[in-house]
Amino acid sequence: MSKPQRQPLPFNIIPLEDEVQNKIARDFAGNPNGLVSCNHWGFKLSATVTEQEVEDMFNHPLDPRDVWVVTPPKCGTTWTQEMVWLIANDLDYEGAKTPITSPFRWSFMEFKAVLDKGFVAKLRTQGVIPNGPAAASDPNRPSPRFVKSHLPFSLNNPRLLDTCKVVYVARNPKDVCVSLYHHMRLLRLHDFMGSLKLFMEYFMEGNIVESGTIEHIIEAWNLRHHPNLCFLFYEDMKKDLIAQIRKVSKFLGKDYSDEQVDKLAEHLHFDNFKKNPWVNYEYMKALGLMYPDRGSFIRKGKVGDWKNHFTPEMTEKFDKWMEEKMKGTDLVFIEDLDEQD
Ligand code: A3P
Numbered sequence: 178m179s180k181p182q183r184q185p186l187p188f189n190i191i192p193l194e195d196e197v198q199n200k201i202a203r204d205f206a207g208n209p210n211g212l213v214s215c216n217h218w219g220f221k222l223s224a225t226v227t228e229q230e231v232e233d234m235f236n237h238p239l240d241p242r243d244v245w246v247v248t249p250p251k252c253g254t255t256w257t258q259e260m261v262w263l264i265a266n267d268l269d270y271e272g273a274k275t276p277i278t279s280p281f282r283w284s285f286m287e288f289k290a291v292l293d294k295g296f297v298a299k300l301r302t303q304g305v306i307p308n309g310p311a312a313a314s315d316p317n318r319p320s321p322r323f324v325k326s327h328l329p330f331s332l333n334n335p336r337l338l339d340t341c342k343v344v345y346v347a348r349n350p351k352d353v354c355v356s357l358y359h360h361m362r363l364l365r366l367h368d369f370m371g372s373l374k375l376f377m378e379y380f381m382e383g384n385i386v387e388s389g390t391i392e393h394i395i396e397a398w399n400l401r402h403h404p405n406l407c408f409l410f411y412e413d414m415k416k417d418l419i420a421q422i423r424k425v426s427k428f429l430g431k432d433y434s435d436e437q438v439d440k441l442a443e444h445l446h447f448d449n450f451k452k453n454p455w456v457n458y459e460y461m462k463a464l465g466l467m468y469p470d471r472g473s474f475i476r477k478g479k480v481g482d483w484k485n486h487f488t489p490e491m492t493e494k495f496d497k498w499m500e501e502k503m504k505g506t507d508l509v510f511i512e513d514l515d516e517q518d
Pocket of ligand 1: 249250251252253254255256352355356357359445446447448450451474475476477478479482
């Protein structure tokens, strides 16, 4: 098979204005150099990423046996990864007793592009960051590979959907905003130092690494009928996980019994997930990569938690912003559920 020709990146990598960079450096200790805008709607990566690295990701080698999970951060990526991995691997619960970040399980496509290289080097000299275990995507690993990517479709390999099966997860932006706020405070590698109110401004401006969420989701939503794309909502997983397990199983060409599906739903239940050391990222606390007193990666797992955080003024502002962003799309988000697990 001939090697596909390398494709030039169709976007310019543009640093944000100085004033914005300075603000980001002030409020996110982990982003002292700020961010760059990487595509037509301003998806952000760390300012220390190189054009070559972004172009390499755009040309990431693909194999039809590979399975990808693509999603904006905090939409239930880890939950979906575990579901997809187990479904694709014949419910190998023993094999799943390996960190989800291990290269034997999943690689993280843009790992290097999310972090500020200088800040990481500083933490390394302080002995905070060891070598690994989170793995950047290694194109030399044999297939089938399981790849997690927060890059939008426009920045992943343009042949991705025609080549590999992709599971995409979306979540309502209000809950994403709250979840991301906690995440950015929890991780020393980002270390947001302000209030939720301030964070919401960053979220709406899309000036957070790997934002903006709505554009990311709309881009995928417009591709949802592609036969290689399985489009999920976090809210549907909370409402009826069994139905979503069946949907993904069918998509991946697997047929499991009711008992098997029930067992997987139990394994994926929030209470079990939170306790499962192979998926809950608690090891990052032991490594000093997360603050021990700022909550957990597997945090609350609810639809509508934003209601516990947004003031009426914040809600009004966010709603107006969303209305503007959602113009022209038939995509609708569910922001609350009467019943959920
Ligand atoms: P919250 O912060 O709202 O609790 P990601 O993996 O994309 O970073 O997403 C993390 C979000 O998914 C967090 O949301 C986390 O608690 C939630 N989550 C993780 N595992 C879950 C599970 N088994 N059930 C429900 N939510 C889960």
